[in-house]
Amino acid sequence: MIVKIEVNSKVIKAQKGETIMSALKANGIKIPSICSMKDFTPTGACRMCVVEVEGSQGLVPSCSQPVNEWMKIKTHSPQVIKARKTIVELLLSNHPDDCLYCVRNGSCELQALAEELNVRERRIMGRKNKYKLDHSSPSIVRDPSKCILCGRCVRVCDEKLSVFAIDFVNRGNRTIIGTAYNKDLNFSSCINCGQCIMVCPTAALFEKDSLPELEDALHNPEKTVLVQYAPSVGVTLAEEFGVKPGKDISGLINAVLKKIGFERIFDTSFAADISVMEMTSELLARKNKKENMPLLTSCCPAWVKYVEQLYPDLLPFLSNTKSPQQILGSVLKSYYPEISGIAAGSIYSVAVAPCTAKKFEAQREEMTKKGISEVDLVLTTRELAKLIKLYGIDMNQIEPEIADDPYGMRSSAGKLFGVSGGVTEAVIRTMPHVSGAREPSRVKYQELRGGKGKKEAEIRIGKTTYRFAVVSGLSNVLPLLEDIKAGKCEYDFVEVMACMGGCINGGGQPVGSDENAVKARMKALYSIDEREIIRFSHKNPKVNELYNNHLGGLPGEKCKSLFHTTYSARKVLL
Amino acid sequence: MDYQTSAILAKYPRGQSDCLIPILQDIQEEYGYLSETAVVEVGRHLDLPSSKIFGLATFYNQFRFEPRGRFHVSLCHGTSCNVAAAPEILRELEKILKIRPGETTRDGMFSLEILACMGACHLAPLIRVNDNYHTKLDPGSIGDIIDSYITGEE
Numbered sequence: 001m002i003v004k005i006e007v008n009s010k011v012i013k014a015q016k017g018e019t020i021m022s023a024l025k026a027n028g029i030k031i032p033s034i035c036s037m038k039d040f041t042p043t044g045a046c047r048m049c050v051v052e053v054e055g056s057q058g059l060v061p062s063c064s065q066p067v068n069e070w071m072k073i074k075t076h077s078p079q080v081i082k083a084r085k086t087i088v089e090l091l092l093s094n095h096p097d098d099c100l101y102c103v104r105n106g107s108c109e110l111q112a113l114a115e116e117l118n119v120r121e122r123r124i125m126g127r128k129n130k131y132k133l134d135h136s137s138p139s140i141v142r143d144p145s146k147c148i149l150c151g152r153c154v155r156v157c158d159e160k161l162s163v164f165a166i167d168f169v170n171r172g173n174r175t176i177i178g179t180a181y182n183k184d185l186n187f188s189s190c191i192n193c194g195q196c197i198m199v200c201p202t203a204a205l206f207e208k209d210s211l212p213e214l215e216d217a218l219h220n221p222e223k224t225v226l227v228q229y230a231p232s233v234g235v236t237l238a239e240e241f242g243v244k245p246g247k248d249i250s251g252l253i254n255a256v257l258k259k260i261g262f263e264r265i266f267d268t269s270f271a272a273d274i275s276v277m278e279m280t281s282e283l284l285a286r287k288n289k290k291e292n293m294p295l296l297t298s299c300c301p302a303w304v305k306y307v308e309q310l311y312p313d314l315l316p317f318l319s320n321t322k323s324p325q326q327i328l329g330s331v332l333k334s335y336y337p338e339i340s341g342i343a344a345g346s347i348y349s350v351a352v353a354p355c356t357a358k359k360f361e362a363q364r365e366e367m368t369k370k371g372i373s374e375v376d377l378v379l380t381t382r383e384l385a386k387l388i389k390l391y392g393i394d395m396n397q398i399e400p401e402i403a404d405d406p407y408g409m410r411s412s413a414g415k416l417f418g419v420s421g422g423v424t425e426a427v428i429r430t431m432p433h434v435s436g437a438r439e440p441s442r443v444k445y446q447e448l449r450g451g452k453g454k455k456e457a458e459i460r461i462g463k464t465t466y467r468f469a470v471v472s473g474l475s476n477v478l479p480l481l482e483d484i485k486a487g488k489c490e491y492d493f494v495e496v497m498a499c500m501g502g503c504i505n506g507g508g509q510p511v512g513s514d515e516n517a518v519k520a521r522m523k524a525l526y527s528i529d530e531r532e533i534i535r536f537s538h539k540n541p542k543v544n545e546l547y548n549n550h551l552g553g554l555p556g557e558k559c560k561s562l563f564h565t566t567y568s569a570r571k572v573l574l
Numbered sequence: 575m576d577y578q579t580s581a582i583l584a585k586y587p588r589g590q591s592d593c594l595i596p597i598l599q600d601i602q603e604e605y606g607y608l609s610e611t612a613v614v615e616v617g618r619h620l621d622l623p624s625s626k627i628f629g630l631a632t633f634y635n636q637f638r639f640e641p642r643g644r645f646h647v648s649l650c651h652g653t654s655c656n657v658a659a660a661p662e663i664l665r666e667l668e669k670i671l672k673i674r675p676g677e678t679t680r681d682g683m684f685s686l687e688i689l690a691c692m693g694a695c696h697l698a699p700l701i702r703v704n705d706n707y708h709t710k711l712d713p714g715s716i717g718d719i720i721d722s723y724i725t726g727e728e
Contacts, residue, residue, distance in 0.1 A: 167629030180624040181610055181639065188625070573624055574614065 003069040008076070020062035020073060021049055029075055032084060032113055034201055035150040036063040038515065040159060046150055047087055048113070052077050059083055085117045091148050092119065093126035095202075102146070102203050107511055109201035110148060131176065136184030138363055139192035139208055139356035139507075144176045147204035153177060153196035160500055162475040163306065165190040177204070180573045189309055189572050191474075193302035193498040194356030194380075194507015207356045207380050207508060211387060214377055217348045218261045224342050227262040228328050228407070229253055229352040231269045232418030232503040233381050235524040236354065239510045239517070240385030241395050246520030248528055251400025253384075254408070258401065260391050263342075266407035268351065271328035272414035274546070275299065276426045276537035278321040278563050280434045283427065283493055287464070292316045294469075294484065294491040297423055299323045301361035302498035302507075304567060306474060311481055312569035320564045324417060325351045325358055326367050328407060329374030330562050335550050339406075350377045352384045354418070354506035357498070366565045380508025409542040412532035419525050420472035420502030421448040421455055424495045426537055428459055428468065433538045437462030443535055449526065451501055451519065454480075456491075466492045473500040578604050579612050583619045591620050598631055607638040635690070640678045643685035645723050647671075648702045652691030658699040662713040664688070667701075670720050683724070 001016040007024065014023035019042065021031050034046040042064035050059035054072035059080060062073075074080065091110060099105050134142035149168070154177060157163050165188045169178035179188035197205045217223050234250035243249075250267075257265045283295045298304050298319045307314055322330070329349050337344040351358065361367060362375040379387070388395070402408060413429050416422030425445050432439045440461065447457045448468065453476035456469045469491045471477045477496050483489040499505045504521040505513070534540055551558045582600045586593040594616070601612050608631060610624075617624045631637040647667060651660050668674055671684050678685040694700055697709035701719075708719055 164623030164625050167625045169629050169632045171633045178629075180613070180628040182628075189623070573610065574617065 003067060005067050005069070005071045005073060007073045014067045016069075017066055020051060020053075020060070020065050020067055020071075023067050024051075024062065024073075024075060031062055031075060032116060033063055034109060034113070034148065035152065037152055037155065037199065040155055043151060043155075046148075048084055050080060050083050051075050052080050081117070085119060088113050088117050088119055089122075089124050090126075092122070093124040094129050095148070096128055096145050103206045103209075104203040104511075108203065134184050135208070136186035137190060137192060137208070137360070138186075139359045140185060140190070140194060140197060141206055141208055142177075142185060143204050143206075144178070145204075146202045147177055148202055149175060149177065150201055151177075152199040152201070153205060156195045156199050160473050160475055161191070161193060161195060161498060162478055163189055163191055163193075166196070183573060187573060189574050191302040191305045191309075191498060192357040192360040192507075193474075195499060197356065197507055198505075198509070198511055198513075200511075207382065208359060209383070210359070210377050210379055211383060211390070214350065214379065214387070217350075217377070220348075222346055223348040224263045224346045225261070225348045225350060226264045226266065226332055226336075227257050227350040227352065228266040228268045228271070228325070228332075229257070229384075230325065230354055230358075230418065230503065231267075231272060231415045231422075232354045232506065232509075232521065232525070233352050233384065235418070235521045235528075236381050236504065236509050236513075237385060238395075239513065240382065241388075244520070245513065245517035246524045248524050249395075249400075251402070252395060252398060254403045255398045255401040256388055256393055256395070259393055259398070260387060262350070264340075264404045266328060266332075267403045267410045267414075268324045268328055268353075269410035269414035269417065270407045270540070270542065271324035271331070272299075272417040272423075272426070273411050273537035273540045273543045274327050274331075274563060275321055275324045275417075276413060276423075276430050277434070277543065277547070278327075278559065279319050279423075280427050280430045282319055282321060284431070284435050287466070287492060294489055294494045295319050297493075297495045298567075299417065299423060300357070300497045301355070301364075302357035303474065303477075303496045305357070305360070305570065306498065308567055308570040309572050309574065311485070314481060314484060315567050315569065317484060318567055320566065322367070322563055322565050323358075323361060324414070325353060325378075326361065326374055326565070327563050329362070329367070330369075331407070331546070333369070333372065333374055334562060335546070336407075348377070349373075349375050350379065351375050352379045352381065354381050354503045354508045355499075356380060356507040358508070366567070381506075382508060382510060385510070406542045406545065409540060411534040411537050411540040411543075412529040413535055413537045414540070415528055415532075416525060418503045419449075419522050420497045420500075421445075421450075421470045421495070422502065422525070424448050424457075424468050424470050424493065427493065428457075428461075428466075429536050430538045431461045431466070433536070435462055449522075451515075451522070453500070468493045468495070470495045472497040472502050474498050579615050583615065586619070588619055589621050591622055594620060594622065594627065594630065595634075598627070598637060602637060606642040607640055609639075609641075635688075638676060638685075638687070640676070640685065641682070643678045643683050644727070645683060645703050646685050646687065648687045648689050648692075649675075650692040650694070650698070650700050650702075651688045652693075652695065652698070654695035654698040655691075655700065659711065659713050660699045663699055663701065663711060663716060666713045666716040667720075670717055683727070684720070 012027045031049045033049040044061040044064040049062045051062045052074040053060045129145040131144035238247040238249045254265045296317045359378040362378045413426035453473045501518045505518045613624050675688045700709040
């Protein structure tokens, strides 16, 4: 039902039951806010969004107040502006004064609000927050001193991920965001997905900085630095340079990485193709034997850690295929030295990922051989952008290049790993080839595309019908896990990505991206697939070359040691 | 899970999170503090993550997260004591014991706690060590009081 409300002496229309804020937004009136997030229940905690409503005592938080017929609202009256400005001044009163040295300098919401509300002097003096930095996690650094207690990280961790690693601790002016028993993040149930970083308005949460270590390696004459970048990085990096979301710049990334000094540039999508081959054979073998069904994907390290912590009984259901990053990592340190002549000991392997959990994955014990990591260092998309700026490279002045041989070659099925549903689509495309059935006529599986939290498809391959489910956003997987536990699950293959929408919305992607940005990135990946000639993982010539020349077909003992791994139950404070 | 915790939990229905505070109170009554293992067990019983239980428990002054010391020192922080010398006494206690309220010394001898008001304003400022009251205190005498417990123990 449509109701009319009066805003700043002008009549506008609103949906009955919607909040004042959303009605105003639909009519082009921007209200500043800190704690409110789209698709989350409003908490009304920060009071930034207050407006004047005639007849109400005091100001009203527009994020949580529903509209009424003929409500009279003033959005920018002197009283409102004064209240908002005071809130910012209060938030700044105990905030460390180190904007110039802050990782979020330029992308900080508090900074932007202070600017917007014309805060020009320190009117309120408070004691500065001083808490110790939590460096314990391989992925995420916490700086409670910069926290403004908006609670967005807590809500995303609870509502979208169901991880519940953090909460408000203590009371009043001693409140902080902390883990159970104020443990360091590494001992908590945190899965390193980094979604908290994505919603943090300030630099209270940020990724572990790997750039100094990378620089050391790049300038070490004894090291040969190889780099791979993940499928989704190509469609998001441009945003860090002011380009509208949805532009694919993989060609430029190849050129830029070369300029920076990486010896060889490879595409993680190549390894995604291998991962498709391995996972498909695993699925078919399990389906034949009717054991440990459904197969749960294991490309997402945050999801893997989640299972290890919370559902150790379900570990046998996880695919034991490594993630593409680790597959390429292990090829680069085992087979690649043989064909390239580069000494294995000198190889320093770097991966650019859209993800903070990949930093954690790279240092898992299972991902090392004789104490040497398969992947030495992981950068997020954001860090790559910083690196490019650090090296003074003008993105507008370079020409695209292609990635290096042989692992720069990919099929577009591998590229689809960047989006939720892509892994499944790639596996479906390759299943007829591995099982020896006739190829189905379609390549596109529309039912597995789009931004929904859970998608499903039933597909007949040969004489067997397979049921696929695709889940993104860990909260959406819980009912399914309970079904598996109870033996009621009817799926054969379940793809799980911890982040909503998959890696294109990963915790290492540009901050400040909204739903539309994610949609645009999704579209970009699918249009790459539309344009591609090689759309099947098993048709990637370099993948076949690797299997035939080195691995002796599929699936062999060699594949097992290179591409497969194990998991074990993990004890954390749940 | 040890016997007492399971006995406490058995009194409350599973999964009913509004029992959380009474359960935590019972556990603190039994052990003198909320241990990690106990909180995890409570979480399992009520289907609550331990971060949420810890978040709630730290909201209230009544819950402790470290075992009490042999000598539990409670400092009255009511209005009268505050106007008398309670803040100085607290500073003195923190200096001598090297702990802050809510904590326990590493040797397990002393623990410190602040109470809102003990209702003995005419005796302000005062502390209680286990069941002994020390009243009308002078901050300078705190060292001697603590020493007396240490020597008494030896």
